[in-house]
Amino acid sequence: MSTTSTTSSDATADRPIGLATPISLTEPSGVDRAAHHRLDEAWLAAAWSHPTTRVFVVSGGQVLIDDTADGRTELVMTPAFEAPVTETHRYFLGTDDDGVSYFALQKDTLPGRMDQSARAAGLREAGLLLSPRDVGLMVHAVALENWQRLHRFCSRCGERTVIAAAGHIRRCQACGAEHYPRTDPAVIMLVTDEQDRALLGRQVHWPEGRFSTLAGFVEPGESIEQSVRREVFEEAGVTVGEVEYVASQPWPFPSSLMLGFMAHATSSEINVDGEEIHEARWFSREDLRAAFESGEILPPYGISIAARLIELWYGKPLPKPTH
Numbered sequence: 431m432s433t434t435s436t437t438s439s440d441a442t443a444d445r446p447i448g449l450a451t452p453i454s455l456t457e458p459s460g461v462d463r464a465a466h467h468r469l470d471e472a473w474l475a476a477a478w479s480h481p482t483t484r485v486f487v488v489s490g491g492q493v494l495i496d497d498t499a500d501g502r503t504e505l506v507m508t509p510a511f512e513a514p515v516t517e518t519h520r521y522f523l524g525t526d527d528d529g530v531s532y533f534a535l536q537k538d539t540l541p542g543r544m545d546q547s548a549r550a551a552g553l554r555e556a557g558l559l560l561s562p563r564d565v566g567l568m569v570h571a572v573a574l575e576n577w578q579r580l581h582r583f584c585s586r587c588g589e590r591t592v593i594a595a596a597g598h599i600r601r602c603q604a605c606g607a608e609h610y611p612r613t614d615p616a617v618i619m620l621v622t623d624e625q626d627r628a629l630l631g632r633q634v635h636w637p638e639g640r641f642s643t644l645a646g647f648v649e650p651g652e653s654i655e656q657s658v659r660r661e662v663f664e665e666a667g668v669t670v671g672e673v674e675y676v677a678s679q680p681w682p683f684p685s686s687l688m689l690g691f692m693a694h695a696t697s698s699e700i701n702v703d704g705e706e707i708h709e710a711r712w713f714s715r716e717d718l719r720a721a722f723e724s725g726e727i728l729p730p731y732g733i734s735i736a737a738r739l740i741e742l743w744y745g746k747p748l749p750k751p752t753h
């Protein structure tokens with residue numbers, strides 16, 4: 431296999447130095463996206479009918495997951511011949527080192543439950559339970575589904591588009607335009623000040639006590655560093671100097687890529703905007719430990735990179751409530 435004809439399999443973990451906990455949705459999946467097969471209809475047809483091929487259904491951002499006898503949770507996959515056929519909504523996701531090909535089928539509903547423990551789950555739940563391989567397959571399929579759903583019409587001429595390249599292109603049959611999946615960059619940053627305190631904020635719609643890093647979308651014509659500085663100033667009134675990239679995280683809700691930073695404040699007075707951020711505070715490590723342990727502050731939860739950025743500053747896994 432030549433290096434120019436395939437995407438590389440993500441064999442190495444992109445985990446920042448000093449980070450003990452993996453960033454959800456980013457662990458090496460062991461699946462090569464094998465993009466060079468996407469336009470090869472004969473290869474795709476052969477792969478689809480191969481007995482080792484595995485298929486799962488994605489519907490509205492959800493998949494079926496199931497618990498195994500040995501206590502793991504896995505994506506429910508079947509051979510292609512057992513899968514409900516919808517040729518026009520088939521996504522080729524890649525192959526693994528054993529030559530197994532993986533496909534997702536986009537459907538309006540998930541298949542009926544196969545047994546009592548199989549259940550529907552979105553990425554926020556499944557991302558914490560599934561193996562890196564299954565998470566990698568799921569996040570790819572969910573991202574494609576979100577993009578397909580929102581790009582059924584040509585943005586150039588307004589006519590209907592059709593799926594192509596095994597789910598990775600939408601083509602306009604009227605004007606010939608090819609549309610590729612879009613990814614919207616967003617920045618998420620842990621701001622620290624001269625005393626090495628961390629700035630955490632509470633979004634307006636979050637429950638009382640839930641604090642996390644600041645975040646926002648990159649605007650047109652803006653570098654990501656400029657975006658970090660603008661967002662922090664808009665949301666908290668704090669000015670930022672040096673900006674240091676840490677890691678990224680796919681965030682298909684519906685189509686973002688989170689770019690994680692450490693940002694160094696050059697001012698410390700807080701002035702929240704009140705629209706996105708309701709409250710923001712500086713925390714020393716001791717403040718944070720006490721607030722998390724007492725339950726006064728709820729740590730960021732779930733799959734977001736936010737907790738990993740805070741952990742990187744904190745220097746060890748985040749403390750949990752002691753009661």
Ligand SMILES: [Zn+2]
Pocket residue numbers: 584585586587588589602603604605606607
């Ligand atoms: Zn068109």
